[in-house]
Amino acid sequence: MLREQILRNIEKDARADLHELAVRLGSTDEEVLNELQKMEEEGVICGYHTMIDWEKTELESVTALIEVRATLQRGQGFDRIAERIYNYPEVKSVYLISGGYDLLVTLEGKSIKEVSAFVSDKLSTLDSVLSTATHFILKKYKDHGTIMAKKPKDERQVITP
């Protein structure tokens, strides 16, 4: 219960103040700290990231979703081909997917050209990759449970009984 509540809170705000978090959860600093450390050791918490809306920066960036169809490799399933792909630092995520294709790869690059080059030079040339379909993301509306659009102002009446 405490564990679940800690996770639900830091999932939304990884920078939550430890003491404040403990107060809010009706716990103590020690207990919360303990639980956090345990979860880090167990790999439940795998990292702390910052959500960035790259579109608002000056930096050029494109994100692509790439559907990959691959052949199964004896004794290894898709693990080996997945590893070959996820080792590239520009690859942000790799999921094994049920349905019409096998792996869903998200990729971030500076430009469409750069992403295309990655797909044609690196991804498609892998032996077990049968085909790829690349979709460029045009706009992110919601990411990691966060709606990117600015929140409208509190429209409630200022004071109500």
Next chain:
Amino acid sequence: MRDPLSKVIKGIKPSGIRKFFDIASEMEDVISLGVGEPDFDTPWHIRDEGIYSLERGRTFYTSNTGLIELREEIAAYLKRRIGVEYDAKNEIMVTVGGSEGIDVAMRAMLDPGDEVLIPQPSYVSYEPCCVLAGGKPVIIELKNEDEFRLTAAQVEAAVTEKTKLLILPFPNNPTGAIMERSDLEAVAEVVKKHDLYVLSDEIYSELSYKGDHVSITQIPGMRERTVLINGFSKAYAMTGWRLGYACAPEIILKQMLKIHQFAIMCAPTTSQYAAVEALKNGDKDVAEMREAYDQRRRFLMERFRNMGLKCFEPYGAFYVFPCIKEFGMSSEDFAMRFVEEEHVAVVPGTAFGDCGEGFLRISYAYSIDNLRAAMDRMESFLGKLRNKA
């Protein structure tokens, strides 16, 4: 020209929060902790069901009592949450918010001169509704030292042979107080002894942070002398949908229904369809919102402790009710200076009855970030007040 107005309505004071509303709503950077409604949007699946009902062209009246489907869901909900059974056909009516239920119940039950016991501080509408129904309000002043619970002794002391009805507003707006089972049992004894009826306003029942809410209808012998008011506003963040319900023994409900049918016709149809979805699939949303409120409640109590501001620990609704008597100012003066100097709007306790003097109602239907900023301003304000003294 003749005076167009009735003496009764002229005798009723306007709500005491208007003044603050006017000041606060003109300020640019005001942080308001003055709102009596959830900050959450109605969960999407509930809104979606309302939209769908519009798409389907369900824009007609429902039966006066409300959609039978909704009344059946209400009956199932009450059975599941408080273990009390109501007949969906004859003992439940859907109202325009809990407020309508309060009004209609009093009009159905009171004769001129009947006395109504109204514990205060409490929601602003009991007293005027009682007066409009021809009843005579008898105020019971709840005490900080009782954690603003109603005691059996207080009821006993206020009862006369004219007493007919007891208002039971728990979990309480503005204090956040709750009544636990033993508190209710003691009060129920007095109610039965004097053959009184109870109007139990349980609109905040889902926002109870010390075990599950206990309804007076769960106490043996009380269901038959109680009108239970509840609704969707607070639990499902549906204030603007204007939807509540009243449950009562058929003999009372039948008469309440007459008033409702002539004055209102029926509650909004779109809202009723949305509410069916809320009761069917909304338990998880309620639990999540309750947890969020509870975290904010603990956060505020800790900030008050650190500021040295006295406040009993409230276990219900989304209000805290700190005591500001140490500053030697009236609640209204305090609230006025607080909004003018620090741009934080709170509601003086006196808006909810004279005995709210010396207290403030602070709502935590706001994000933690909002509350944190407001508490920082409060801390600096209290510092200023104390240094001057």
